[in-house]
Amino acid sequence: MIVLKFGGTSLGNPVRMQNLVELIKQNQKQIIVLSAVAGTTNKLLQITEFLYNNDLENALKEISLLRIFYHEYVNELFSDIIYKEKSLNLINEHFNYLETFTIDLFTKNEERIIIAQGELISTALFHFYLESKKMKSILLSALDFMKIDENAEPEIDFLRSNLKPILESNISENIIITQGFICRNNFGQIDNLKRGGSDYSASLIGAALLADEIQIWTDIDGMHNNDPRIVNATKPVPYLSFDEAAELAYFGAKILHPQSVLPAQKF
Numbered sequence: 001m002i003v004l005k006f007g008g009t010s011l012g013n014p015v016r017m018q019n020l021v022e023l024i025k026q027n028q029k030q031i032i033v034l035s036a037v038a039g040t041t042n043k044l045l046q047i048t049e050f051l052y053n054n055d056l057e058n059a060l061k062e063i064s065l066l067r068i069f070y071h072e073y074v075n076e077l078f079s080d081i082i083y084k085e086k087s088l089n090l091i092n093e094h095f096n097y098l099e100t101f102t103i104d105l106f107t108k109n110e111e112r113i114i115i116a117q118g119e120l121i122s123t124a125l126f127h128f129y130l131e132s133k134k135m136k137s138i139l140l141s142a143l144d145f146m147k148i149d150e151n152a153e154p155e156i157d158f159l160r161s162n163l164k165p166i167l168e169s170n171i172s173e174n175i176i177i178t179q180g181f182i183c184r185n186n187f188g189q190i191d192n193l194k195r196g197g198s199d200y201s202a203s204l205i206g207a208a209l210l211a212d213e214i215q216i217w218t219d220i221d222g223m224h225n226n227d228p229r230i231v232n233a234t235k236p237v238p239y240l241s242f243d244e245a246a247e248l249a250y251f252g253a254k255i256l257h258p259q260s261v262l263p264a265q266k267f
């Protein structure tokens with residue numbers, strides 16, 4: 001069993017999502033953890049800002065622009081008309097839901113529900129995409145097994161004891177898709193593992209299941225010796241120990257969620 005995590009950059013446009021199929025081996029058991037399409041979580045957060053400020057006009061405008069972005073994404077992703085329609089309906093359900101948040105009290109709880117939509121959308125679209133390519137897969141909701149405690153620390157025993165039975169009841173399935181980033185908190189509400197948290201989801205799942213490998217796929221060829229967005233001519237570091245990778249992540253190398261190394265190292 002391996003865990004593959006694809007970040008927002010790997011889903012940034014429909015062609016990139018299509019290309020992921022090349023990386024999936026149908027004869028090997030794998031859990032595919034997806035982030036939201038690049039830019040989506042930021043947009044959703046922007047919508048929540050407008051809602052906090054009771055600026056319904058701008059909130060609705062941003063919701064509408066993001067809905068259009070996803071309509072275009074879906075139209076390009078699928079050639080099959082049936083899947084196109086199924087996916088457009090799915091997108092509309094999510095965006096109609098987002099619009100309902102403009103008519104009531106807005107709190108942190110609503111904010112977390114809103115920013116969870118990105119991963120819920122990307123995983124559902126990828127599931128449809130694989131289905132349209134006649135590749136069998138199952139879509140699991142991370143909200144059924146990923147949980148944080150009152151200190152916002154992930155509960156790995158809960159994860160293991162809830163995910164294992166789900167996998168055992170789907171023993172013949174090789175391709176399992178789930179959301180990164182999102183989880184439930186100790187009140188049972190929708191919550192998340194903080195920005196960039198899909199890496200952490202993948203490594204927690206890998207650790208809980210004692211996976212053979214956790215692969216974090218992104219838009220760069222490995223961890224570089226410096227942040228390529230700031231420094232010119234950086235180079236990939238060919239070999240890094242867990243401690244070195246964790247140190248780089250802790251000191252701000254955006255490539256990895258700072259806590260994501262530990263579960264892989266510990267288990």
Ligand code: ADP
Pocket residue numbers: 006007008009010035038196217218219220222223224225226227228229248252253254255256
């Ligand atoms: P994803 O959407 O796949 O999670 P991120 O944007 O979170 O991708 O992380 C990948 C990006 O991290 C790279 O494109 C790169 O710009 C940036 N980055 C920052 N520091 C480093 C580093 N030391 N090595 C490699 N990439 C880095």
Ligand code: ASP
Pocket residue numbers: 007008035036041042118180181194195196197198199
């Ligand atoms: N979508 C979330 C974020 O933008 C999680 C992630 O990308 O890892 O922070």
Ligand code: MG
Pocket residue numbers: 007196199254255256257
């Ligand atoms: Mg990331």
